[in-house]
Amino acid sequence: MQRLSVEEIISKINKAETFYAVSSDYSFILKIDTYVPYLCAAIHDGHQFRKELWEDCLHSEYDRWYEEDPETKRMIDAQPMVLASMDSRFEYDLNRTPEEAVFVTAWGKQLWKTPLSEEQQERSITKHQNFYKVVDALLDQLEHQFKHCVVYDMHSYNWQRWDREVPTWNLGTTNINNDKFGDQVELWRKSLSEIKLPNNIKQTAKINDTFFGNGYFLKYISAKFENTLVLATEIAKVYCDEYQQIIYPEVVDAVRNELKIRIPYHAEQFIKAFSN
Numbered sequence: 001m002q003r004l005s006v007e008e009i010i011s012k013i014n015k016a017e018t019f020y021a022v023s024s025d026y027s028f029i030l031k032i033d034t035y036v037p038y039l040c041a042a043i044h045d046g047h048q049f050r051k052e053l054w055e056d057c058l059h060s061e062y063d064r065w066y067e068e069d070p071e072t073k074r075m076i077d078a079q080p081m082v083l084a085s086m087d088s089r090f091e092y093d094l095n096r097t098p099e100e101a102v103f104v105t106a107w108g109k110q111l112w113k114t115p116l117s118e119e120q121q122e123r124s125i126t127k128h129q130n131f132y133k134v135v136d137a138l139l140d141q142l143e144h145q146f147k148h149c150v151v152y153d154m155h156s157y158n159w160q161r162w163d164r165e166v167p168t169w170n171l172g173t174t175n176i177n178n179d180k181f182g183d184q185v186e187l188w189r190k191s192l193s194e195i196k197l198p199n200n201i202k203q204t205a206k207i208n209d210t211f212f213g214n215g216y217f218l219k220y221i222s223a224k225f226e227n228t229l230v231l232a233t234e235i236a237k238v239y240c241d242e243y244q245q246i247i248y249p250e251v252v253d254a255v256r257n258e259l260k261i262r263i264p265y266h267a268e269q270f271i272k273a274f275s276n
Helices: 006-014 061-067 072-076 118-146 176-195 216-224 249-274
Strands: 001-004 017-021 028-030 038-042 081-085 148-159 169-172 205-207 226-237
Touching: 006 017, 006 118, 017 118, 028 072, 028 169, 038 072, 038 249, 061 226, 072 081, 072 169, 072 249, 081 118, 118 148, 118 216, 118 226, 148 249, 169 176, 176 205, 176 226, 176 249, 216 226
Parallel strands: 001 017, 038 081, 038 148, 148 226, 169 205
Antiparallel strands: 017 028, 028 081, 169 226
C-alpha cells in the first residue's frame, strides 16, 4: 500500500494505473487491482475520529459505532476495485451533501458540547470534497473504458430498532433510472435473496422496504453519470450483536465469500445487457 495525495491518486486513475493507496490524510483507501466495469464502495465503514473532537463530542465511542457500518469494507475487500472511508461519519458524512455533512445533531441527540469552529468544520468538508474528486475521476475513467458500469454501494443497518420484520437485504432505488436499470436491480435482489448465511440467519431481500436510496453518494453519481447504476445495498446487522458491540466473524466471512462470487457475476450480466 502507498500513501498518496489526492492529486497523485487522480493522476494514477487518469493514466489507468493499478495501485493500492491510502489518502495522505488517512481519510479513505482505494484499491485498483485491475480496471473493471464495477466499483465496490463502503463509505460508512470508517471509525476514525479526529482527536481534537473527542472532548467536545457528546456521543460515546459505542454510540458512533452503532450508527456506522462496521465490516462493510471487509465484505467487499476481495473485489478488484474498492473505495472505502477510514473516517467516521460523525466527523463528516460522505452520504450527505457538503453543506449537511458535518452533523450538529445525530439521530435526535445533540452531537457537540460547543459548536465547532469554522476551521474545524472546513477541515472535515475538505476531506468530503476530496473524496468526491476521486469519485469523479474513477467514474470518468470507467465510463470511458466500459461505457456502462455498476457501483455496489455497501451499507448496513440496525434491524433490531424496527418494530416489524425487516429484510436481511434492502435495495434503495427511488433515485436511480428504474426504466433503464430496473431489470438489473431485480437480478441483484434475487441474487442476494439466495445467499446462505450461518447460524440459521433468515434470508430475505427486498426493494425500498426499509431505506429508499436517498443518500448523496447515489444521488451524486446518478445525476452526473447517466450510464452508471448505483446499487445502494443494505445488509441488516445480523453479522453482529448491535447492543453488545460484538462482531460475528463467521457471518462476515460468509457474506464476503458470497459477494466475492455474486458481484462479478451480476456485473457481467449488467454489461452484457448494455453491450449493444
